Amino acid sequence: MSKFDEKIEKYEESMNKIGISFDAELLRTVTKGLGPSIYKADAETVSGSDEKELATVKNNFLIKKLGLTDGPKLDTAIATVIEKIGKSNRNKYRAIVYYLLVKELGQESKY
Numbered sequence: 001m002s003k004f005d006e007k008i009e010k011y012e013e014s015m016n017k018i019g020i021s022f023d024a025e026l027l028r029t030v031t032k033g034l035g036p037s038i039y040k041a042d043a044e045t046v047s048g049s050d051e052k053e054l055a056t057v058k059n060n061f062l063i064k065k066l067g068l069t070d071g072p073k074l075d076t077a078i079a080t081v082i083e084k085i086g087k088s089n090r091n092k093y094r095a096i097v098y099y100l101l102v103k104e105l106g107q108e109s110k111y
Contacts, residue, residue: 007031007038011095018085022099029111030102031095033065038095046092048082061098066107077104 001009008028015022037043047053058078062068081100085092102108 003039004032007095011093014091014093015096018089020084020100023108026102026108026111027095027099030099033111034095034098044094045090046094046097048085048087048092054078054082057097057101062101062105066102066105066110068105068107073105077101080104 008031011027011031012022012024015027031038046057058070058074062074062077063070068074078101081097081104082092084100085096102111
């Protein structure tokens with residue numbers, strides 16, 4: 001099994017544990033779009049309480065990558081996703097956060 005497949009398996013297990021149903025193919029595609037960051041411990045996760053990091057998610061992923069317009073809708077989507085994963089859950093994997101943001105904002109067509 002490749003390292004990428006191991007990561008996908010880990011993310012799928014995490015989503016099952018949280019109780020979130022998911023589209024495995026979309027999760028795979030979103031994860032692939034993250035490139036080598038999924039292999040770096042610090043970059044692999046998102047801190048749900050770090051405003052600076054959440055701003056980076058909004059600017060680099062939602063605005064630059066998905067081409068969305070900045071506004072309260074993006075902040076609400078981020079807050080909703082962090083809540084879904086669980087504020088106390090220490091493993092907020094970036095791939096899962098981004099996947100859930102894509103679903104929350106109806107951006108599946110971008111993938």
